[in-house]
Amino acid sequence: MTAQQTSTSKEPEKMPGALPLIGNMLKFGKNPYEYMSLLRSKLGEIGEFRLFHQQMILLTGPEGNEAFFRAPDDQLDQNEAYKVxxxxxxxxxxxxxxxxxxDQQLKMLMPVLRDKPMRTYSKIIVQEVEEAVKDWxxxxxxxxxxxMKQLTIYTSSHCLLGNEFRYELNEEFSRLYHDLEKGMHPIAFIFPYLPIPILRRRDKARIRLQELVTEIIEKRAQKTEKSDDAFQMLIDTRYEDGSPLSPHEIxxxxxxxxxxxxxxTAGTAAWITLELARNPKEMDRVLEEFDTLYGHDGEVTFQSLREIPFFERVIKEVLRIHPPLIMLIRKVAKDLHFKDYVIKAGKYVCVSPRVSHRIPEIFPDPEKFDPDRFTKERQEDATPFSWVAFGGGRHKCSGNAFAMLQLKAIYAILLRRYKFELVDPPESYQDDYTEMVVQPGSPCMVRYSKRDNIQQTEVESKKAAEETVSKQNCFKVDVDYDLCQGHANCMAEAAEIFQVDDKGMLTVLQETPDNTLLKKAQAAAQYCPTGAIKIKQD
Structure with missing residues (x-):
């Protein structure tokens, strides 16, 4: 929670040991997580350190995260922070x-990540997984x-970009994308145009990719039938003034x-296998859930992927322990007040999901892999902004729903086909902090063996006694519009209550609906990717 400015506002304490010119870069660069954890242990939920010339303020814990994610864009500026x-x-x-x-450009991307196209992606992902393991x-x-890097680039490009990228350009595109991704090197956050080999390869890849995009645009213009992928959507879309996107913008x-x-997603996908292999009892529970639902050859559908609650908790626990981003950053455009502190304009403020996810007062025994933290009975993430693997607020990762769908579909096939075990000692599998996107260290070897004789468990369906449904208004729909990104999952679940227009703007048609719509409203809240909907019952 952000406090108002008071006469007693003070600046955050600084970490000792800053060196001339480079500041705290040596210790931070060696292991950013350990350094930021040390900062929290020494200075508390707010503290300052320096990376070269940039003064950084670290906020940790739910209140610090909320102050960061809820601050308006004209106060905490993403653009200046992400020049990389x-x-x-x-x-x-x-x-x-x-x-x-x-804002217009980001809205142009949303339709491909909305509910309707998402319902078609599970079959594509299953197809890619089956193809990837056919020769195992x-x-x-x-x-x-x-x-996982190769598989997820294929699934993502196939679902989101179109057939040209998946089938005609797959090898060259994978290489170019790899060079672009490597360009997110930690040093690039400080010096984005430093003339070093890894950044030169990044720039060459960007030029070549635009050449390929321009060629595809020209080829598509000659066709009478239009594709329905993100690429075609960007070709056809227009700014508010009616102008089209250029090949550079596309x-x-x-x-x-x-x-x-x-x-x-690739690193998270790898960590799911590694953590389950480290924790055989949890692996058995996942296999039982999949076998019960699918058997050996049961069809993986969008709806069935909603019916694996334990595996969803596994993913969430993997993301708690191994969040992919070291930290998220903003530049302070206007002074930010947090409790008794003031963060001056011109400095940078950051949050670290990994540090916040290991606060024992929120997540007891934080190093333990324990998916049941997220059961309804325990709800260790009940405090808002305590679990922030996908960020939070209006800038929560727009691809989080696709990422979850992708992970569930991949493992709905992999874990029914193969058993996995670690090749090396369990403790040897560690996060690699040499890049901004944290993944397991490479090589990351596992041993697989084929599963046979999978039996689908008979599940007794117990019919509950029919209850008389009251039409009395006994629940209320509460929407945090600051969190809504226009995915339209809510409208797919309860069109009587929610309407999302083509621009992604949500309208609540009934704030106190009849009780007959309660289950639909609860489903809308459950499947909202940003958690913007709450259902309040009397």
């Missing part, structure tokens, strides 16, 4: 665009991280679309 993305997305695209243009045989070893937004769907 300008060479990747392109000049004038997203973080380098003026606010009114950036009865048993063997695989570098899990490299496998290239940047396609990269943005893929980052939303793939950028952090």
């Amino acid at each position: 993305m300008t060479p990747i997305f392109g000049k004038g695209v997203v973080f380098d665009a003026p606010p009114h243009i950036k 045989g009865e048993s063997g070893e695989v570098d899990l991280l490299e496998f 290239t940047g937004l396609l990269i943005g679309t893929l980052f939303a769907g793939h950028h952090t």
Whole structure:
């Protein structure tokens, strides 16, 4: 919670040990998580450190996270903080665009991540997984991280970008995307145009990708039938003044679309296998859930992927322990007041999901892998902004729903086909902090063996006695519009209550609906990717 300015406002304490010119960069660069954890232990939920010339304020814990994520854009500026993305997305695209243009561009990306197209993606992902493992045989070893990187680039490009990227350009596109992703090196956050090999490869990849995009635009213009993918959507879309996107802008937004769907998923996918292999009892529970629902050959559908609550908790616990982003950053455009402190304009403020996720007062025994933290009985994440793996507020990751769908669909096939065990000692699998997107260290070897004789468990369906449904208004729909991103999942679940227009604007048609709509309203709240909907019962 952000406090009002008072006469007693003070500046945050500074971490000792800053060196001339480089500040605290040496210790931070060695292991950012350990350094930020040390800062919290020494200074509390707010403290300052310096990376070269940049003064950084770290906020941790639910209240610090909320102050960060709920601050308006004219106070905490994303654009200035993420200049590292300008060479990747392109000049004038997203973080380098003026606010009114950036807002329009981000809205252009939303339709492909909304509920209706999402319902078609599970079949595509299943197809890609089956293709990826068709030559695995009865048993063997695989570098899990490299496998997941390749698989998720195929699933994401197939679902989000279109057939040209998946089938015609798959090898070259994968290489170009890899070079772009490597361009998110920690040093690039400080010096985005430093003339070093990894950043030169980034720039060459961006130029070549725009050439490929321009060629595809020209080919598509010759066709009579239009595709229904994100690429075609960006070709056809228009700014509010009626002007089309340029090939330069389309290239940047396609990269943005893929980052939303793939950028952090490969590492999370790998950690799911690693943590389940480290915790055999939890692996058995996942297998039982999948086998009960699907058997050996049961169809994986959008709806069935909603019916695996334990595996959803597994994903959430993996993201608690291994959030992909080291930290999220904003530049302070106007003084930010937090409790008794003032963070001066011109400084940078950041939050670290990994540090916040290991606060024992919120998540007891935080190093333990325990998916049941998130059961209704325990709800250790009940405090708002305590679990922030996908960020929070109006800028919560727009690709989080696709990422969850992708992970569930991948494992609905993988874990029914194969058993997995670790090749190396469990403690040897550690996070790699040399890049801004944290993944398991490479190589990441696991051993697989084929599963046979999977039996679908008979589940007794107990019919509850029919209850007389009252039509009395006994619940209220509460929407935090600051969190809503226009995914339209709510409208798909309860069109009688929610309406989302083509621009992603939500209207609540009934704030106190009849009790007959309670289950639909609860489903809308449950499947809202940003948690913007709450159902309050009398």
